[in-house]
Amino acid sequence: MRVIAGSAKGTRLGKVPPGTRPVSDRAREGLFASLGAEVLDARCLDLFAGTGAVGIEALSRGASQCTFVERSREATAAIRANLDATRLAERAVVRTADVASWVRRRRSDGSTVQLAFVDPPYEIGLPVLERCLVALDDGWLDPDGWTVVVTRGQKSSLPAVPVHWAARRHLRYGDSLLIFYREVRWA
DSSP states (O other), X not given: OBOOSSTTTTOBOOXXXXXXXXXXXXXXXXXXXXXXXXXXXXXXXXXXXXXXXXXXXXXXXXXXXXXXXXXXXXXXXXXXXXXXXXXXXXXXXXXXXXXXXXXXXXXXXXXXXXXEEEOOOTTSOHHHHHHHHHHHHTTTBOTTOOEEEEEEETTSOOOOOOTTEEEEEEEEETTEEEEEEEEOXXX
16 A cells, blocks of 8 residues: 555555455545545544555645544554655644544534545444444544545445535445545535
């Protein structure tokens, strides 16, 4: 795995910890081509972060800040090592925590995010994923515009999302399906 574009382009990321399924280089390339300029100066969340490859790619492409949340200590150590290798650590926060519990807590500083990447293990139960998405909708997302990208297995069931979320794009890469959700603005 490597960083595809931006300030850390070409940097090889460290070894993938056991039990982690990173988003492929090809899928990340499609993801960020679809996001385009939305990444510039965005505040991001990388939930179920694994190696941190998606959030690191966002930082490399100009995101202002990214918070990585992963429950595995081995994975968060890999994220920190990857951030150091890419020289992006100063714009990152890494948390070792159960994602569902962590995201249900309100932000103490009141700041919001424009981009959230949610890449849970494919075998995660839909109720857990759906609770995470509802919690994201409860104060985490920027009222001026946001995108939430959820990665699922091609054969996985899709989660129920808050009523004002709309699936705007679907990308398929191998056994991965990336779904881009954005807010539906009513007239």
